[in-house]
Amino acid sequence: MPKKLLKADEVQAVYHRLRALHPDAHCELDHKNAFELLCATVMSAQTTDVAVNKVTPALFAAYPDARALAKASPLDLEGLINRIGMYRQKSKNLVALAGMLVEHHGGEVPRTLPELVKLPGVGRKTANVVLGVMWGKPEGVVVDTHVQRVSQRLGWTRFTEPGDIELDLAKKLPEKEWDMTSHTLIFHGRRICFAEKPNCAGCGVSELCPNAFHAEKVGRKPPRPPRDAPAVKTGAKVAKKAGAKRPAAKKLVVTKRPAKTAKTAKTK
Numbered sequence: 001m002p003k004k005l006l007k008a009d010e011v012q013a014v015y016h017r018l019r020a021l022h023p024d025a026h027c028e029l030d031h032k033n034a035f036e037l038l039c040a041t042v043m044s045a046q047t048t049d050v051a052v053n054k055v056t057p058a059l060f061a062a063y064p065d066a067r068a069l070a071k072a073s074p075l076d077l078e079g080l081i082n083r084i085g086m087y088r089q090k091s092k093n094l095v096a097l098a099g100m101l102v103e104h105h106g107g108e109v110p111r112t113l114p115e116l117v118k119l120p121g122v123g124r125k126t127a128n129v130v131l132g133v134m135w136g137k138p139e140g141v142v143v144d145t146h147v148q149r150v151s152q153r154l155g156w157t158r159f160t161e162p163g164d165i166e167l168d169l170a171k172k173l174p175e176k177e178w179d180m181t182s183h184t185l186i187f188h189g190r191r192i193c194f195a196e197k198p199n200c201a202g203c204g205v206s207e208l209c210p211n212a213f214h215a216e217k218v219g220r221k222p223p224r225p226p227r228d229a230p231a232v233k234t235g236a237k238v239a240k241k242a243g244a245k246r247p248a249a250k251k252l253v254v255t256k257r258p259a260k261t262a263k264t265a266k267t268k
């Protein structure tokens with residue numbers, strides 16, 4: 001929870017200072033068109049943009065558009081993107097996504113949020129990245145780990161969940177700035193307001209930041225358990241290991257309401 005919560009006009013004043021500090025803020029996923037950006041954004045889940053940018057040149061050389069990618073098998077893709085996290089699931093999603101683009105959108109990337117979020121592997125965040133970067137029309141503020149952390153430290157929001165933060169920022173910043181708000185906060189988070197040791201001494205908005213010089217614990221994710229810590233087993237996993245079979249679904253027994261007897265009817 002930030003020490004002080006800024007009002008909309010204060011948030012906008014800090015935002016404009018940040019824009020001046022990061023005039024080159026932009027989407028750092030390399031792409032040449034909407035199809036490439038959509039695929040790159042799907043691949044960027046739980047992975048850095050730098051890692052995605054290393055695999056996309058070979059991927060798009062082999063599959064330059066949705067029609068080519070729709071004909072691929074997920075196994076073909078795995079060999080090209082196996083340096084990024086969750087590459088098996090992402091390979092399946094990309095091929096299925098390309099198939100849907102061909103089948104329902106003439107091979108093009110749709111331009112509305114409801115259509116985009118129907119594509120495999122595409123959530124609200126990915127859809128808004130594409131809508132904002134390609135056409136300047138996101139339907140919200142993209143909240144990734146940097147936006148989540150920096151917006152809390154700056155006192156722009158008291159919320160911790162991305163969905164709540166998105167609504168809060170959308171209320172406090174004009175719609176025309178939603179796209180650049182994300183890029184600017186991401187740039188600031190990657191270059192100055194680091195998760196571990198934010199560079200408050202070198203930060204151009206420190207005098208406006210309610211958490212300056214004591215921000216380490218604000219907006220940070222809880223630490224991961226050590227690698228050698230025993231995994232927490234859920235009831236289902238324990239049961240599976242013990243060889244237990246899934247219990248059969250209970251039959252729904254419909255009992256008829258007893259007909260009123262002459263006696264009960266009389267007592268009413």
Ligand code: SF4
Pocket residue numbers: 153154192193194198199200201203204205206207209210211212213215
């Ligand atoms: S002053 Fe420190 S905590 Fe505040 S935005 Fe700058 S780097 Fe982040």
